[in-house]
Amino acid sequence: MAKRRKVGNLMALAVLSALVQQPMHPYQMASVLREHGKDQNMKIKWGSLYTVVQNLEKHGLIEAAESLRQGGRPERTVYRITEAGRAELTDWVRELLSTPEQEQSRFTAALSVMAVLSPREAADLLSQRLIALDKALAARRSALAEAAREVPRLFLIEEEYELAVAEAEIGFVRGLLGELTSGTFPGLADWQAFSETGIVPPELAELMERGLHPQ
């Protein structure tokens, strides 16, 4: 059972891991994360970054090391990780690594309401997705290969994982698309009829009622 973290945002994890390397101030964290390609998967949201840093401090996971002001007006506070912060980091990573937890993806949500479109259109949109996915995969693959020449695999492993998942998605979409365009997808005729006439085939009508058990 995933225990409630004092600071649950995954950006907090990134901040802690950045501070393990060396103390730094918030803006520098952002640069470091960006250089590590973290902004690819996780756009840096400024509001969140500063809130997260504040919360981490409030809970004693990080602390202000010094506060230097030079030239530029706004005083930059350099933070360092505390012992409690290190403990939280390792404990958190342990939990995240060992305990799978299904998260909802936007694509899953889309698939679950795909029936509101016509099968033709759905197929059309899926083929657009497929093209985009293929392109993105190729780009990421070559970027990974490029990076692998300098950076040890340990620090690229998350990208490898993402690529594996992306491949699976591509396989799924390709398969589904094949069934839709070849007409072998079961129930395609009913779906087609429904989307044209708005009439739910009798054997489906019964199913749609189920679960409503009105009142």
Next chain:
Amino acid sequence: MAKRRKVGNLMALAVLSALVQQPMHPYQMASVLREHGKDQNMKIKWGSLYTVVQNLEKHGLIEAAESLRQGGRPERTVYRITEAGRAELTDWVRELLSTPEQEQSRFTAALSVMAVLSPREAADLLSQRLIALDKALAARRSALAEAAREVPRLFLIEEEYELAVAEAEIGFVRGLLGELTSGTFPGLADWQAFSETGIVPPELAELMERGLHPQ
């Protein structure tokens, strides 16, 4: 480019799709979604549900149809979808289906900071994950097979997708675990040394500095 939705929460998508079938009041939406197994992927969060319904109404995507009070005190407002709501729903589904967008997963985050643990421990945790994943996959597979006897595939397609992704994750974890336990993972010795002594091997030290370009 994903346009900004008036109501961006994916629960709004679920609400709209529920209301396409028939008008209903918020609590009934929750029941319907639950019966459709939506609570598996997306725990129903009461606060969000009512906020989302409010926002949908505010933006004219749904409207109050009637407000009946019978027996039970709290007045239940029945909502129905508007034309604008239907348009938003289809447009949104179109976008979600056609446009991939990488979302960050907790496991990806975990992998990206895996280096803070020792390779031994990481392997250990990954094998725990693998066991849990296998078990969950088996359960979901048989649940899907069960459901497929009654429900047309069109309405189970999102679960098929999730299973495909889950299989890919299992494959990845199994592979990584294999490399870690067999010792074929590149850089394993360095990682091991670092986790025991805290000393970063010289060729890595240089890498860790990179991206910091202090000030």
Next chain:
DNA sequence: TCTTGATTACTCGTTCACGAGTATACGCAT
């Protein structure tokens, strides 16, 4: 020299997400 644009480094107000809490009705066992 003066302006312009890019970079650094945040701040602030709004929106959003949530989950614990509340309150009533209904069925059923005592």
Next chain:
DNA sequence: ATGCGTATACTCGTGAACGAGTAATCAAGA
């Protein structure tokens, strides 16, 4: 009849997530 657990149907306050806005510095060009 009366108490008790469970299902129904929300409400509300807290706290998190954001993203546009601000403001200073610096470098380079006109």
